[in-house]
Amino acid sequence: MFLDKNQPGSLAIFCKVVDNYGDIGICWRLARQLQQEHGIAVTLWVDDLQSFRRICPDVTISAEVQQLAGVTVRHWCNQEGVFSVGDVDDIVIEFFACDIPPGYIVAMAERDPRPVWLNLEGLSAEEWVEGCHTLPSPHPRLPLTKYFFFPGFTNKTGGLLRESSLDEARRQFQADPAIIADFLAQFGVTSTEMASLKVSLFCYPHAPVSALFKAWQSGDTAITCLVPEGVAADAVQEFLEGEGKPGAARTRGALTVHVLPFVAQPDYDKLLWACDLNFVRGEDSFVRAQWAGKPFIWHIYPQDENLHHKKLRAFLQRYSVGTQSLARLSLQWNGATAENMEEQADWSALWSSYQADMPDITRRSAEWQRQMLGNGDLASNLLKFVRSLQSVVAEKKV
Numbered sequence: 001m002f003l004d005k006n007q008p009g010s011l012a013i014f015c016k017v018v019d020n021y022g023d024i025g026i027c028w029r030l031a032r033q034l035q036q037e038h039g040i041a042v043t044l045w046v047d048d049l050q051s052f053r054r055i056c057p058d059v060t061i062s063a064e065v066q067q068l069a070g071v072t073v074r075h076w077c078n079q080e081g082v083f084s085v086g087d088v089d090d091i092v093i094e095f096f097a098c099d100i101p102p103g104y105i106v107a108m109a110e111r112d113p114r115p116v117w118l119n120l121e122g123l124s125a126e127e128w129v130e131g132c133h134t135l136p137s138p139h140p141r142l143p144l145t146k147y148f149f150f151p152g153f154t155n156k157t158g159g160l161l162r163e164s165s166l167d168e169a170r171r172q173f174q175a176d177p178a179i180i181a182d183f184l185a186q187f188g189v190t191s192t193e194m195a196s197l198k199v200s201l202f203c204y205p206h207a208p209v210s211a212l213f214k215a216w217q218s219g220d221t222a223i224t225c226l227v228p229e230g231v232a233a234d235a236v237q238e239f240l241e242g243e244g245k246p247g248a249a250r251t252r253g254a255l256t257v258h259v260l261p262f263v264a265q266p267d268y269d270k271l272l273w274a275c276d277l278n279f280v281r282g283e284d285s286f287v288r289a290q291w292a293g294k295p296f297i298w299h300i301y302p303q304d305e306n307l308h309h310k311k312l313r314a315f316l317q318r319y320s321v322g323t324q325s326l327a328r329l330s331l332q333w334n335g336a337t338a339e340n341m342e343e344q345a346d347w348s349a350l351w352s353s354y355q356a357d358m359p360d361i362t363r364r365s366a367e368w369q370r371q372m373l374g375n376g377d378l379a380s381n382l383l384k385f386v387r388s389l390q391s392v393v394a395e396k397k398v
């Protein structure tokens with residue numbers, strides 16, 4: 001077991017793709033950062049290489065083991081694997097309680113010293129998170145303890161994932177209009193459209209996109225909306241009269257819609273940096289939009305019994321300080337208003353009051369970003385916690 005911070009050690013991340021791209025998006029980002037910034041030998045176990053390839057085109061679908069950006073990626077095919085003590089790393093992270101193979105857990109218990117075992121949880125702004133962050137959960141039969149590690153928005157949580165070079169890369173990109181124009185030109189954005197309000201759109205299929213498009217279309221601000229392929233497919237096809245492939249574009253009234261290819265993860269950041277407003281969803285794009293320092297609207301991942309509405313409100317309570325139009329638009333976008341209000345949503349009115357508040361919302365984004373920077377980054381906070389556990393174990397042994 002390493003105790004000296006100059007000896008980084010090894011770490012395994014287990015990632016089960018529940019759906020979409022957020023699970024692997026988060027694990028891949030964390031894996032790369034731990035390897036590149038902290039020198040740790042990382043193995044990423046992932047059960048769905050197809051989804052992985054959408055955000056990282058270098059992935060070879062048929063490979064059982066491959067090296068990508070310094071990370072060993074292993075295809076996690078089943079739960080039946082036989083593992084020995086030598087297969088177990090110093091730190092083991094299971095993402096979202098993903099049920100790591102029983103054989104691996106047995107090998108963890110047999111290893112001396114035992115690995116530090118963390119369950120990396122999902123992001124929520126709710127207050128209970130602080131109380132559960134870093135709580136231990138002893139294994140019912142084996143001499144192992146798993147610790148909960150929660151990302152979050154306060155310094156009593158693990159913070160948010162952020163690479164150390166991210167802010168500088170964003171500043172350089174945003175400081176040069178020619179770089180932004182070149183980046184967007186590859187998606188067919190013209191120089192005239194560069195001067196319009198540029199919006200990226202990433203949401204779940206139930207978002208009221210058609211209603212928003214109609215409001216934009218009949219408004220008096222020229223809007224260029226950039227939508228990755230497959231996102232809001234019905235509304236986009238309706239607008240584009242059946243088209244939906246990357247490269248398709250159409251203008252109606254004040255609104256132009258461009259369909260983009262699904263880009264690799266680093267380019268998705270650039271898209272967020274290049275736009276004036278970003279619609280994001282789930283967890284990872286939601287966090288990236290916060291680091292972009294631009295106004296954003298969040299479409300939260302839906303949960304049973306509308307649990308997600310509670311989570312959305314908890315976030316808005318922290319974030320939408322002094323910007324009521326942001327909270328109103330976000331609640332409508334997520335269908336989280338009082339039931340009798342849903343049918344009557346006036347998207348033109350919602351949009352125009354949001355648009356009028358955009359200068360304030362932009363200032364709030366920058367203030368929020370500074371506040372979040374103060375919480376450190378998730379990868380460093382996680383390693384700090386791991387080292388504190390390792391020191392305790394070492395002291396007990398002396």
Ligand SMILES: Cc1cn([C@H]2C[C@H](O)[C@@H](COP(=O)(O)OP(=O)(O)O[C@H]3O[C@@H](C)[C@H](O)[C@@H](O)[C@H]3O)O2)c(=O)[nH]c1=O
Nearest residue numbers: 018019020021022025055262263264265282283284285
């Ligand atoms: C649109 C786009 C996204 N991406 C990346 C950014 C993110 O890493 C990833 C999208 O992940 P998310 O934003 O989290 O949204 P998501 O909806 O795809 O993912 C998830 O949401 C979680 C809350 C759930 O737990 C997951 O099960 C999953 O549904 O895809 C690209 O790389 N290129 C693109 O063109």
